[in-house]
Amino acid sequence: MVDTICLELESRKNFLSSDPEIETVYFGGGTPSILSSVDLDKILGSIHKNFDTKIQELTLEANPDDLNPQKLLDWKAMGFNRLSIGIQSFDQKVLEFYNRAHNAQESLKAIDLAKSAGFDKLSIDLIYGFPHPDHSIWNRDLETALRLDPGHISSYALTVEPKTALGNWKEKGKFLEADEDFVAEQFETLMERCTDTGYIQYEISNFGKENHFSLHNSNYWKNKPYLGVGPGAHSYDGKLRGSNIANNPVYIKKLKSGLSPFEIENLEGLDICNEYILTSLRTIWGIDLSYVKSAFKVDLLELQGSVLKELDNQGLISVDREKIVLKKKGRFLADGIAASLFVA
Amino acid sequence: MISIPIKPIILSIFAPRMNMQKIRNFCIIAHIDHGKSTLADRLLQFTNTVTDREMQDQLLDNMDLERERGITIKSHAIQMKYNYKGEEYTLNLIDTPGHVDFSYEVSRSIAACEGALLIVDASQGIEAQTISNLYLAIGHDLEIIPVLNKIDLPGADPEVVADEVIELIGCDREDIILASGKEGLGIEDILNAVVEKIPAPKGNVDEPLQAMIFDSVYNPFRGVEVIFRIFNGTINKGDKIKFVNTGREYEADEIGILGFNQIPQKNMSAGNVGYLISGIKVAKEVKVGDTITHVKNPCTTAIKGFENVKPMVFAGIYPVETTDFEELRASMEKLQLNDASLVWEPETSAALGFGFRCGFLGMLHMEILQERLEREFDMTVITTVPSVQFRALMTNDEIKLINAPSDMPDPTRFKHIEEPFVKATIITASDYVGSVIQLCMEKRGQIKNQVYLTSDRVELSFDMPLAEIVFDFFDKLKTISRGYASLDYELIGFKQSHMVRLDVMLNGEVVDALSAIVHRDKAYEWGKRLCEKLKELVPRQMFEIAIQAAIGTKIIARETVKAMRKNVLAKCYGGDISRKRKLLEKQKKGKKRMRQVGNVEVPQEAFMAVLKLD
Numbered sequence: 001m002v003d004t005i006c007l008e009l010e011s012r013k014n015f016l017s018s019d020p021e022i023e024t025v026y027f028g029g030g031t032p033s034i035l036s037s038v039d040l041d042k043i044l045g046s047i048h049k050n051f052d053t054k055i056q057e058l059t060l061e062a063n064p065d066d067l068n069p070q071k072l073l074d075w076k077a078m079g080f081n082r083l084s085i086g087i088q089s090f091d092q093k094v095l096e097f098y099n100r101a102h103n104a105q106e107s108l109k110a111i112d113l114a115k116s117a118g119f120d121k122l123s124i125d126l127i128y129g130f131p132h133p134d135h136s137i138w139n140r141d142l143e144t145a146l147r148l149d150p151g152h153i154s155s156y157a158l159t160v161e162p163k164t165a166l167g168n169w170k171e172k173g174k175f176l177e178a179d180e181d182f183v184a185e186q187f188e189t190l191m192e193r194c195t196d197t198g199y200i201q202y203e204i205s206n207f208g209k210e211n212h213f214s215l216h217n218s219n220y221w222k223n224k225p226y227l228g229v230g231p232g233a234h235s236y237d238g239k240l241r242g243s244n245i246a247n248n249p250v251y252i253k254k255l256k257s258g259l260s261p262f263e264i265e266n267l268e269g270l271d272i273c274n275e276y277i278l279t280s281l282r283t284i285w286g287i288d289l290s291y292v293k294s295a296f297k298v299d300l301l302e303l304q305g306s307v308l309k310e311l312d313n314q315g316l317i318s319v320d321r322e323k324i325v326l327k328k329k330g331r332f333l334a335d336g337i338a339a340s341l342f343v344a
Numbered sequence: 345m346i347s348i349p350i351k352p353i354i355l356s357i358f359a360p361r362m363n364m365q366k367i368r369n370f371c372i373i374a375h376i377d378h379g380k381s382t383l384a385d386r387l388l389q390f391t392n393t394v395t396d397r398e399m400q401d402q403l404l405d406n407m408d409l410e411r412e413r414g415i416t417i418k419s420h421a422i423q424m425k426y427n428y429k430g431e432e433y434t435l436n437l438i439d440t441p442g443h444v445d446f447s448y449e450v451s452r453s454i455a456a457c458e459g460a461l462l463i464v465d466a467s468q469g470i471e472a473q474t475i476s477n478l479y480l481a482i483g484h485d486l487e488i489i490p491v492l493n494k495i496d497l498p499g500a501d502p503e504v505v506a507d508e509v510i511e512l513i514g515c516d517r518e519d520i521i522l523a524s525g526k527e528g529l530g531i532e533d534i535l536n537a538v539v540e541k542i543p544a545p546k547g548n549v550d551e552p553l554q555a556m557i558f559d560s561v562y563n564p565f566r567g568v569e570v571i572f573r574i575f576n577g578t579i580n581k582g583d584k585i586k587f588v589n590t591g592r593e594y595e596a597d598e599i600g601i602l603g604f605n606q607i608p609q610k611n612m613s614a615g616n617v618g619y620l621i622s623g624i625k626v627a628k629e630v631k632v633g634d635t636i637t638h639v640k641n642p643c644t645t646a647i648k649g650f651e652n653v654k655p656m657v658f659a660g661i662y663p664v665e666t667t668d669f670e671e672l673r674a675s676m677e678k679l680q681l682n683d684a685s686l687v688w689e690p691e692t693s694a695a696l697g698f699g700f701r702c703g704f705l706g707m708l709h710m711e712i713l714q715e716r717l718e719r720e721f722d723m724t725v726i727t728t729v730p731s732v733q734f735r736a737l738m739t740n741d742e743i744k745l746i747n748a749p750s751d752m753p754d755p756t757r758f759k760h761i762e763e764p765f766v767k768a769t770i771i772t773a774s775d776y777v778g779s780v781i782q783l784c785m786e787k788r789g790q791i792k793n794q795v796y797l798t799s800d801r802v803e804l805s806f807d808m809p810l811a812e813i814v815f816d817f818f819d820k821l822k823t824i825s826r827g828y829a830s831l832d833y834e835l836i837g838f839k840q841s842h843m844v845r846l847d848v849m850l851n852g853e854v855v856d857a858l859s860a861i862v863h864r865d866k867a868y869e870w871g872k873r874l875c876e877k878l879k880e881l882v883p884r885q886m887f888e889i890a891i892q893a894a895i896g897t898k899i900i901a902r903e904t905v906k907a908m909r910k911n912v913l914a915k916c917y918g919g920d921i922s923r924k925r926k927l928l929e930k931q932k933k934g935k936k937r938m939r940q941v942g943n944v945e946v947p948q949e950a951f952m953a954v955l956k957l958d
Binding site: 157181184187217220232233234235236241265267271274275282314316333334335337338340 | 884886887908910911913914915916918919921922924929931932943
């Protein structure tokens with residue numbers, strides 16, 4: 001697999017030709033931390049060989065149980081300067097329910113280890129909205145996380161997708177999702193407590209201290225091109241989006257026989273504009289109206305004047321000549337607001 | 345439904361004039377599910393009117409819808425030849441609809457006969473609808489031949505049911521024929537009884553033509569086929585004829601008898617039953633009960649009993665997509681071609697846009713229209729609260745008819761409102777008498793009579809507002825009696841009632857399509873339940889929604905749909921963006937199908953909520 005990924009990197013070295021300089025690299029979308037240091041190094045080498053790299057942020061997604069002092073040293077030596085640790089929860093029962101490999105103890109230990117290895121850019125993932133009679137689990141998780149004081153927290157509401165283990169349980173009535181109000185209350189606690197302790201909510205689900213924002217993720221929301229490598233990875237070159245075939249053997253077979261695993265998705269008319277509206281609205285910077293005008297030839301103020309006025313009246317957004325930004329109340333309803341601003 | 349056009353069969357040019365003494369005209373009176381159609385099929389098979397190859401199950405019910413519902417919506421007729429003691433008899437079986445919505449049509453079919461088979465399910469006993477049709481038949485001096493059907497069923501109790509029949513029509517036990525349509529038992533007995541007991545038609549072939557229309561069938565290729573029974577005189581192909589009540593004149597392009605196929609004839613005379621084709625394009629021109637006569641030498645009197653059928657239930661019908669209005673209009677026009685009792689006029693609703701105010705014979709008729717729109721035209725519609733026709737006595741003593749809540753005048757402008765009342769007859773097992781009476785009282789009914797038909801079957805009579813019956817009464821009656829109670833009703837007139845218009849408001853805006861005319865004593869309950877139901881159906885939006893029920897300016901019920909608390913998906917990185925955009929676009933499209941009332945988006949189902957209150 002690693003060889004194939006290197007093969008893909010080579011074959012797609014011109015994908016980002018419109019904006020060739022590589023600022024950030026992110027190893028994620030699964031558990032890349034199980035890879036040996038040799039393999040990781042191989043992939044990194046291939047990136048440097050095939051691309052114009054001026055890497056400012058090199059992130060590795062890691063499972064708490066994969067962390068050990070030796071690995072951390074290796075990663076540091078390879079140039080990784082940011083770790084994103086998939087903690088999810090510090091509650092043993094919740095972790096078991098999510099079927100995570102790590103336990104609560106390992107979660108706590110992982111952060112200490114990473115810090116002592118000198119990773120100052122540290123992010124942890126937390127999941128809220130686990131069904132429970134009260135908010136005690138979440139409050140405990142959140143306070144534990146804040147006490148550990150990582151520079152960055154990504155926190156997501158539990159979502160039950162169909163065709164997953166949880167989805168099947170839900171369908172069979174074995175799992176009852178928490179209701180909207182319950183989840184909203186936890187989201188509110190998350191925003192309040194993070195803000196209180198010096199984090200900035202620079203995106204709906206992302207909280208960072210000064211200088212700890214994820215550069216890599218921020219670029220997604222600013223409509224910057226990106227190349228995704230590996231099975232199921234998505235890419236965007238500024239005009240078209242697409243994804244690699246997700247099936248591992250097929251992915252390998254295609255590349256080995258000189259075929260592209262990449263499947264282009266059809267984007268029409270203002271799809272990209274709407275995608276920009278959707279993603280940028282979720283950020284602290286909001287929708288950059290002059291960018292929308294220059295990039296998509298869309299005058300959002302004019303096209304959606306009445307919608308904007310209604311949203312403004314309801315205290316969901318702030319809008320001026322330059323940008324549209326969600327207010328706190330609006331962050332709860334970001335999807336509906338984005339959809340109402342879509343242009344056709 | 346379309347009748348398949350049938351190729352004419354070679355004319356029997358020298359057809360001898362039929363001997364009236366060898367004709368028997370009869371119908372079947374039966375309750376739904378008592379096996380009328382199956383038994384009729386057996387008669388047709390036994391007399392070789394249809395070959396086995398032609399045989400379909402429940403042949404007479406040839407609309408899909410009828411077959412599924414197990415009821416005959418439109419009556420038809422079919423002619424059989426039967427050899428009895430070496431002589432050939434002509435038996436005209438006239439089918440009748442079995443639902444109270446179509447009672448006028450039943451009365452005309454009965455008027456076309458000299459006899460009737462009374463078919464009673466040997467396991468179920470006599471039902472209310474059967475009794476009322478039986479009385480109609482007795483009123484027309486029809487000879488009644490009692491038949492106990494389904495005697496092969498394990499649950500059959502022919503002795504007890506026979507007692508009921510004897511009690512009801514005063515026949516002898518040995519007059520009752522035991523039959524099973526399914527097993528083909530008793531078929532010959534029935535045919536023999538038809539010949540022996542039912543009198544031959546009376547009438548004079550030399551008098552001016554006098555024939556009664558008792559049915560019509562729409563054929564898109566040949567126009568309306570008029571089904572008639574001749575009482576006096578003779579009709580010839582090519583005759584100039586007229587319909588007495590409409591005054592319209594036609595040429596008899598084709599006349600004939602109805603076998604399994606249409607069999608054209610040169611002439612037909614008194615006593616017989618047949619069809620007429622004269623290029624009539626619109627079902628409305630053909631009114632059941634009308635008299636056919638000649639333009640020259642017309643009959644002096646029309647056949648008695650003609651009525652213009654009046655709609656009893658009114659409701660708004662709207663397209664789900666506002667843009668489909670013209671298509672809905674076209675579909676309704678086509679349906680009207682073969683449904684003469686359907687009336688409609690354009691109506692506008694602030695909430696639902698352009699639609700039609702339709703008049704129906706009853707709730708079944710309304711459901712049938714909805715289903716036919718869906719099946720035949722792929723048109724899904726929104727139906728508003730059904731209403732009966734009220735009358736307002738205005739302060740200037742003028743009478744104003746109210747077919748819709750929007751017709752309701754301001755309370756200062758009328759003296760009082762009157763509503764239609766019916767006499768409702770319910771037959772039930774004695775175990776359920778208590779709950780039936782309770783239900784009828786809840787529905788503002790007044791008990792008028794209670795008769796034990798047998799030791800455990802009771803006939804109850806009530807005076808009740810029609811408005812209460814058309815709503816969900818029948819379903820409730822079935823539920824509380826475990827499906828066994830049967831209902832029949834007839835209009836007895838108008839009575840003064842304290843009716844009010846109940847409006848529903850969403851964030852202060854009246855939703856006209858949800859208004860209803862209800863009795864004042866029931867308004868509070870109605871409003872409360874409707875608000876509760878709407879609360880379930882109106883999705884949370886970005887702001888709070890007040891659902892209120894009001895009479896005039898007085899709010900009588902309120903529910904609140906809280907503002908949406910959270911509508912934001914957690915992750916949105918490189919791989920999620922397009923998928924998420926598509927998801928939101930899809931949701932937005934779904935919203936577009938909702939109707940806008942003020943700033944509130946209302947889903948389609950909410951407009952049907954009133955129909956499903958409980």
